[in-house]
Amino acid sequence: MSDILVLPAQDVFDTLRGVKEPVTTTVLDPWYNKGVGGVREDYEEWLTAVVDEAAHISTHIFVWGFPEIVHFVLDRLPHGFELVAWLTWYYKNCPSVIRGWRSAQLACLHIAERGARLFPEHFLNGAQLEKQRQGKLRYMPGPPSVIEVPLNIGFVGRSEQTGHPAQKPFKVIEPLILMTTEAGDLVLDPMCGSGTTGVVCRALGRRAILCDSSEEYIRITKARIQSSEPVVLASHQSRF
Ligand SMILES: C[S@@+](CC[C@H](N)C(=O)[O-])C[C@H]1O[C@@H](n2cnc3c(N)ncnc32)[C@H](O)[C@@H]1O
Incomplete structure (x- = not known):
């Protein structure tokens, strides 16, 4: 398969x-x-079913x-899955459209099969990699x-x-892919919007399957x- 496969528009379950x-x-x-x-x-029932279906094929x-809204997922984790981390995307620059608190965060729940591998070493900078090479890295610092x-x-x-209208920045998706995958691994984004996950996977040398129910967004994603640049990094150092 090509490194990034964009499927014709279809529903997430398909x-x-x-x-x-x-x-x-x-x-x-x-x-x-x-x-x-x-x-x-039926949002809770629908998203629970989506997560359950994804759990059949994903680590x-x-x-x-x-x-x-999304916290309910933690009470309905798929069998064999656990919460790895509650991540927060914090953005200060959202223009206010309501009177009151200005929206500045989204949650991203990282759930995984028990014992799934993580790769905090993908976040080491040059100096830390050198220390690791010399056996002097005393602990593995993870990303925030x-x-x-x-x-x-x-x-x-x-x-x-x-x-x-809801495109995530590259730098928001990149840490998710770095923490959970190695070069050549397969990533799936069945509601890919503008295809940010695919662009990140291309840059990091991961394979990806992308889809969305909207034909317009599939066109945007393909273009x-x-x-985008198919840059396979020799190392991930200095990206943070
Ligand atoms: C928040 S946006 C995704 C944004 C994307 N991560 C990006 O960076 O561009 C949600 C996307 O889910 C898609 N979507 C919603 N319901 C869907 C469904 N039932 N099947 C497939 N895609 C769906 C929408 O068309 C929309 O593009």
Whole structure:
């Protein structure tokens, strides 16, 4: 298969049931049941079923959402899965559209099969790698569980912007892929939006399968993947 496969538009369940190969990491970034994408009454049942289906083929799963909405996933973990980390994406630059607290965070629940491998060593900088080589690295420092990256809006992240209304910045998805995968591993994003996960996988030398129910977003994703850089890093040092 090509390193990044973009499927024709289809529902998330069709994608999850159609993947016949084990997936190392699945990114689930659906509409949030608030704001853009609208509200569905059966959101909890629907997302629980999506997570369960993903768990049949995946070692790691990341579930995105607003904390006050997505927390229920923790009470309904798939059999054999555990919470690895509650991650927060913190962005200060969201323009206020409501009177009151200005939205500045999204949650990302990292759940995985018990005992799934993590790769904190992918975050070591040059000096730390050298210490590790000399056997002098006394502990393995992990990346922070709060990912502080601004929203791509206005002039911020202009070169990344595709027009998708909920596009995640590259730097928000990158740590998820680095922590859970090695070069050549397979990543799945069945609600890929503008294809950010695919662009990150291309840059890091991971394989990926992408899909979305919207034909318009599939077009955006294909164009974005075609113009992205297939850079396979010799090492991950100095990326943070
Ligand atoms: C929050 S956006 C994903 C943004 C993406 N991570 C990015 O960086 O561009 C949610 C996406 O889920 C897709 N989606 C929602 N429901 C879906 C479904 N039932 N099947 C497949 N895709 C769906 C939407 O079309 C939308 O593009």
